[in-house]
Amino acid sequence: MINIRRRKILKGTLAAGAVSLAASAGILTPQTVLAAWPKSAFSAKSVNDAVNSLLGSSSLTGSSDINIKTPAIAENGAVVNVSVDTNLKNVSSISILVEKNDSPLAANFNLAPGTIPFIKTRVKVRKTSSIIAVVKSGGTLYSAGKEVKVTIGGCGG
Amino acid sequence: MAKKWKVRANLKGDVTTVKALITHPMETGMRKNKKTGKKVPAHYIQDLVAEHNGKKILNADWGPAVSANPYISFKFKGAKVGDKVKLSWVDNKGKSDSHDVAVK
Numbered sequence: 001m002i003n004i005r006r007r008k009i010l011k012g013t014l015a016a017g018a019v020s021l022a023a024s025a026g027i028l029t030p031q032t033v034l035a036a037w038p039k040s041a042f043s044a045k046s047v048n049d050a051v052n053s054l055l056g057s058s059s060l061t062g063s064s065d066i067n068i069k070t071p072a073i074a075e076n077g078a079v080v081n082v083s084v085d086t087n088l089k090n091v092s093s094i095s096i097l098v099e100k101n102d103s104p105l106a107a108n109f110n111l112a113p114g115t116i117p118f119i120k121t122r123v124k125v126r127k128t129s130s131i132i133a134v135v136k137s138g139g140t141l142y143s144a145g146k147e148v149k150v151t152i153g154g155c156g157g
Numbered sequence: 158m159a160k161k162w163k164v165r166a167n168l169k170g171d172v173t174t175v176k177a178l179i180t181h182p183m184e185t186g187m188r189k190n191k192k193t194g195k196k197v198p199a200h201y202i203q204d205l206v207a208e209h210n211g212k213k214i215l216n217a218d219w220g221p222a223v224s225a226n227p228y229i230s231f232k233f234k235g236a237k238v239g240d241k242v243k244l245s246w247v248d249n250k251g252k253s254d255s256h257d258v259a260v261k
Contacts, residue, residue: 037203042220079224098222102187106222109231112214116172116232122224124185 042105047097050105051134054095055141060134063088063142068133070148074125077150083120088137091117095136099145100129125150162256166242173236173260175207177244178228185221201249202227208243209236236260 041054052058069083084094094117095108106123117135125131130145163178179202186199205217214233236242238260245255 037218042218083230101222103220103222105220107220108218110216110218111231112212112233114234115214116234118230118232120228120230122228124222124224 038108041108043103044105045103047099047104047132050097050103051095051141054105054108055093055134055136057141060141060143063135063144066133066135066142066144068131068144068146070131070146072147073149073151075151077125077127079122080125080131080148080150081120081122082131082133083118084133084135085116085118086135086137086142088117088135088142090138091135093136094119095134096121096123097132097134098123098125098129099132101126104132161254162244164242164244164256164258166236166258166260168236168238168260171234172232173209173234173240173242174230174232175242175244176228176230178226179244179246180226181246181248183221183223183225183227187221199249202246203249204247205229206245207231208241208245209233210240211243 038054041050044050044053048058051060065087067085070080074080082096084096091111093108093110096106097104098106107121109119111117125148128149130147132143132145135142161180164175166173166175181202182200183202184197184200186196188197189195190197199221201221201223202219205219206213207215215231240260241257242260243255243257245253247253
């Protein structure tokens, strides 16, 4: 009984220690960047964390109304064309994530009303991965993904 | 030195398509200099804003995973021939640049 409690207490202190370490690391990094730039979303290590940090929720609804165009095989992962368009209405943002990159979030585009929900850009893809587009439409997050096979890595490989 | 911007804004019907190519190294901070073995410091565009006649139409937050010499294309409604489309960016070193082009 005593032993179990001891384990729990130890676990608790370790976890708290890790959190405070992370926090102090965050504080220590120079804040030269714009306040608006979502730093934590770009440094998040998983798709869920990145989307949650960027858009405030990680519940994604799969949608067939999102159309992602990427090459099926990318010879050079440093330059992968991605285009996203959608029939969804009231789109306020489109985010592009590369699932297997160290930090999945590649880019986020906030669209003003009157801007057509269409984005085309180029991203780096470290290794074969699915590319995920998250579209925010009327407060709901919709997503769609497509896999890209990479033969040469894109992140300094 | 290569041109820093290549931007086009073409009107077709009521939709203007903007295509832009920006010269920027977009270093991730992960790449190593092969001679010295030191990491090349991160240097990438973080914020890109597009304006149509002074009104914001799009703003983008970019991470280092956007390719070097970024390309972006987007479409918007409500522009006339001769209207101004302005693009500007700020990178993680605090440098910035802007460029404007007339809608054709």
